[in-house]
Amino acid sequence: GENVEQHPSTLSVQEGDSAVIKCTYSDSASNYFPWYKQELGKRPQLIIDIRSNVGEKKDQRIAVTLNKTAKHFSLHITETQPEDSAVYFCAASTPLGGTSYGKLTFGQGTILTVHP
Amino acid sequence: DADVTQTPRNRITKTGKRIMLECSQTKGHDRMYWYRQDPGLGLRLIYYSFDVKDINKGEISDGYSVSRQAQAKFSLSLESAIPNQTALYFCATAPGTSGRGELFFGEGSRLTVL
Numbered sequence: 001g002e003n004v005e006q007h008p009s010t011l012s013v014q015e016g017d018s019a020v021i022k023c024t025y026s027d028s029a030s031n032y033f034p035w036y037k038q039e040l041g042k043r044p045q046l047i048i049d050i051r052s053n054v055g056e057k058k059d060q061r062i063a064v065t066l067n068k069t070a071k072h073f074s075l076h077i078t079e080t081q082p083e084d085s086a087v088y089f090c091a092a093s094t095p096l097g098g099t100s101y102g103k104l105t106f107g108q109g110t111i112l113t114v115h116p
Numbered sequence: 117d118a119d120v121t122q123t124p125r126n127r128i129t130k131t132g133k134r135i136m137l138e139c140s141q142t143k144g145h146d147r148m149y150w151y152r153q154d155p156g157l158g159l160r161l162i163y164y165s166f167d168v169k170d171i172n173k174g175e176i177s178d179g180y181s182v183s184r185q186a187q188a189k190f191s192l193s194l195e196s197a198i199p200n201q202t203a204l205y206f207c208a209t210a211p212g213t214s215g216r217g218e219l220f221f222g223e224g225s226r227l228t229v230l
Contacts (some may be wrong), residue, residue, distance in 0.1 A: 001175060009156065032217045043221040044159070045207065089158060093217055096166075103174075104219060106151075106159040 002027040004092050006107025007040070014115050019077040021110045023090035026071065032093035033066060033073045034104070039086045047088075080114045087111050118143040120222035122207050128228045135194040139207030139226045146212035148190040149219065150168045150174075150182060153204040162205075165190055167212070 003026040013019050027031075034049035050057045050064045050073065057064050061080075066073040077084055088110045096102025120141045129135055137190045140146065150162040161174030163182040171182060180200060194201055204226050208219040 004158075006158070034217065034219075036219075043223050044219075044223070049217065054119045070140065102147075102166075103164060104149075104217075105161070105175075108156055108158040 001105075002092055002094050002105040003047070004090060004105050004107040006090050006110060008110060009108060010113075012082050012113045012115065015080060015082060017080055019080055019084070019112055019114075021075045021088055021090065021112070022072060022084050023074070023092075024072045024115055025092040025105075027094055028068075028071065028096050030092040033064070034091050034093070035062075035064060035075050036089045036106075037086045038089065038109075044089060047052045049074075049095050065077065077112075080112075082114050085112055085114045120207055120209055120220055122205075122222035122225045123182050124225060125223065126226045130230065133197050133200055133229075135227065137192045137205055137207075138221055138226070139174050139190045139192070141188050141207075141209045141220075141222075143211075143220060144185065145188075145209035145220070147210040148193045149208040149210070150180075150190070151206045151208060153206060153224075159206065160190065174177055175213065178184065194227075197227075199229045202227060202229045209225055 006023045031052040037047045038044040038046040050066050061078050063076045091104040092105040093104050121139045134146045149164040151159040154158050164172050183191045204224050206224050207222040213219050
């Protein structure tokens with residue numbers, strides 16, 4: 001099955017700095033790569049996603065890049081703010097059930113702390 | 117707003133007891149999932165269901181069972197709870213073929229097994 005490795009496990013930055021979280025995946029059939037943010041005591045929520053036919057996607061201060069050949073993808077947060085402090089999870093989806101997505105395998109999570 | 121609701125939100129039980137965690141959703145989604153969250157291990161898939169008659173094991177199904185009572189209801193059972201099943205459990209839903217792939221999570225059920 002799919003295996004997703006995420007690094008680093010913890011990341012501490014100063015407000016205004018950039019933060020980068022990296023993930024690798026093992027199954028070349030995976031074709032959908034979302035990122036979830038989980039604030040303390042809350043449920044995970046999708047913040048950005050990318051499909052395997054796209055190399056980069058941006059949404060305001062966050063961006064995701066995908067290298068299919070190397071099987072890795074990254075989350076980039078620019079101009080970090082204290083409210084960006086949370087646990088971030090990457091995931092990879094393998095096709096199932098007649099759709100291009102079906103079963104998400106998550107990375108181990110990164111605890112991001114943004115210091116004012 | 118359409119949502120995913122989990123009950124109970126917190127439960128403390130003893131080793132050997134049977135426990136059921138319930139999930140109901142008003143999103144009209146076909147696909148439902150149970151994940152377990154442990155610090156440093158991320159979210160691991162226990163079981164998933166693509167419709168009422170479809171049940172599939174995830175990566176850590178041993179010691180767990182599920183029931184899909186209706187499109188909107190998906191329950192997780194621990195037949196004989198053990199301490200290493202202490203964790204935060206999340207139910208999640210997703211649309212079927214019409215969706216983009218996003219999972220919608222419930223608020224979580226924190227289970228402690230003594």
